[in-house]
Amino acid sequence: MADVALVSKLPDIPLIIPSTPLRVLSEYHRGSISTTRTSLTESSTQDLDEPLIPLQRARPRANYKLADFIIQRTLGTGSFGRVHLVRSKHNLRFYAIKVLSKDKIVKTKQVEHTNNEKTILEAIQHPFIINLWGAFQDDSNLYMVMDYVPGGELFTLLRRSNRFPDPVAKFYAAEVALALNHLHSLDIIYRDLKPENILLNHDGHIKIADFGFSKRCSSVTWTLCGTPDYLAPEIVGQQRYNKSVDWYALGVLIFEMLSGLPPYHQPDQNTVALYEKISRGPTFIRWPPFQVNATDLILKLMEGDPSRRYGNLRHGAGDVFAHPWFSEVDWVKLKSREISAPYLPKISGDGDASAFEKYPEDNATALYGRPAPDPWGSFFPHFEHTAVHGTC
Numbered sequence: 001m002a003d004v005a006l007v008s009k010l011p012d013i014p015l016i017i018p019s020t021p022l023r024v025l026s027e028y029h030r031g032s033i034s035t036t037r038t039s040l041t042e043s044s045t046q047d048l049d050e051p052l053i054p055l056q057r058a059r060p061r062a063n064y065k066l067a068d069f070i071i072q073r074t075l076g077t078g079s080f081g082r083v084h085l086v087r088s089k090h091n092l093r094f095y096a097i098k099v100l101s102k103d104k105i106v107k108t109k110q111v112e113h114t115n116n117e118k119t120i121l122e123a124i125q126h127p128f129i130i131n132l133w134g135a136f137q138d139d140s141n142l143y144m145v146m147d148y149v150p151g152g153e154l155f156t157l158l159r160r161s162n163r164f165p166d167p168v169a170k171f172y173a174a175e176v177a178l179a180l181n182h183l184h185s186l187d188i189i190y191r192d193l194k195p196e197n198i199l200l201n202h203d204g205h206i207k208i209a210d211f212g213f214s215k216r217c218s219s220v221t222w223t224l225c226g227t228p229d230y231l232a233p234e235i236v237g238q239q240r241y242n243k244s245v246d247w248y249a250l251g252v253l254i255f256e257m258l259s260g261l262p263p264y265h266q267p268d269q270n271t272v273a274l275y276e277k278i279s280r281g282p283t284f285i286r287w288p289p290f291q292v293n294a295t296d297l298i299l300k301l302m303e304g305d306p307s308r309r310y311g312n313l314r315h316g317a318g319d320v321f322a323h324p325w326f327s328e329v330d331w332v333k334l335k336s337r338e339i340s341a342p343y344l345p346k347i348s349g350d351g352d353a354s355a356f357e358k359y360p361e362d363n364a365t366a367l368y369g370r371p372a373p374d375p376w377g378s379f380f381p382h383f384e385h386t387a388v389h390g391t392c
């Protein structure tokens with residue numbers, strides 16, 4: 001392990017952040033996809049798994065209800081609902097609540113993914129992964145109460161900076177690698193790594209959010225899900241795959257951080273053309289002038305054959321940690337957040353949400369907690385039915 005911590009040098013490296021309006025940035029947000037192939041269902045994958053030891057809760061059970069919070073504003077929107085900044089009426093702290101429409105989840109066949117998100121998140125305690133404090137439901141929606149991460153998305157910082165200098169990309173990549181290693185040690189595949197899902201805390205360290213596609217799996221699985229730019233060739237090729245798809249995605253992330261765009265990006269490219277390029281592999285692309293070690297690690301992570309991919313070899317994540325591109329990283333100090341982050345979000349106070357883009361506040365919040373027919377409640381047994389009726 002290196003004596004000199006990476007990143008003791010990092011704060012000297014200026015990040016050039018032009019003041020691009022956030023609304024423009026949001027147009028480039030990439031949607032995640034999820035399709036469970038009909039011939040091979042999720043349940044068939046269970047048969048291939050060795051039995052898994054049930055996950056333990058990382059925090060004591062907390063019972064929340066809508067009336068415990070005052071909703072402040074929207075922080076983000078997703079396929080099934082919104083994430084709001086809220087304030088607890090009891091301890092006056094700020095939290096983020098993700099609200100998901102049960103109807104939309106059922107209609108898009110995401111019930112299992114949503115239940116996975118909740119059970120997995122409540123079992124994880126890691127410095128670089130979002131904390132889930134509790135979850136509940138009312139007649140129409142599911143609610144997940146998380147720590148509020150005020151620094152915004154790494155995506156926003158990257159688009160505003162155009163690209164990151166090598167040591168900055170290395171800092172974020174190293175924190176992501178630690179988080180992935182932790183997830184994999186619990187047999188969890190994350191499956192949606194991208195800058196949009198990496199949030200920055202007040203101290204500039206990362207918090208990975210959005211576990212909507214994460215899954216416990218000790219061996220292989222089949223579901224086509226993730227974000228097209230970040231899909232490993234075996235997912236695109238509809239083959240079975242394992243947690244090494246997360247290491248592949250780390251390779252794409254490093255490429256995107258260093259160059260500003262993902263490896264196979266082309267404006268107005270359709271998904272079929274993108275998938276063809278992913279299948280052919282990164283040696284066919286024109287490489288920007290990265291440092292030799294960076295290129296080498298990206299190629300080892302984006303290896304098309306999972307049995308030869310870094311992170312999936314005999315030494316597992318150890319090979320990634322020991323790669324020369326990471327040679328300056330003091331992994332122990334990094335994990336304990338003793339290393340200063342390269343960029344400190346400008347946050348004026350506890351509930352400051354200026355790092356997030358502004359979303360029109362529709363009147364959906366007025367409907368939260370309202371009595372309604374509830375045909376889907378039993379599909380979500382881990383979300384307690386505790387919501388009060390009426391406004392919050």
Ligand SMILES: Nc1ncnc2c1ncn2[C@@H]1O[C@H](COP(=O)(O)OP(=O)(O)OP(=O)(O)O)[C@@H](O)[C@H]1O
Pocket residue numbers: 031032075076077078079080081082083096098130146147148149150152153196197199209210211212356
């Ligand atoms: N704990 C949090 N603190 C601050 N902001 C958050 C938090 N969780 C989520 N967000 C914001 O809300 C956005 C949407 O959250 P998330 O990705 O979890 O929702 P989603 O519905 O699963 O989205 P998608 O459909 O894109 O997968 C995030 O990109 C982020 O900007």
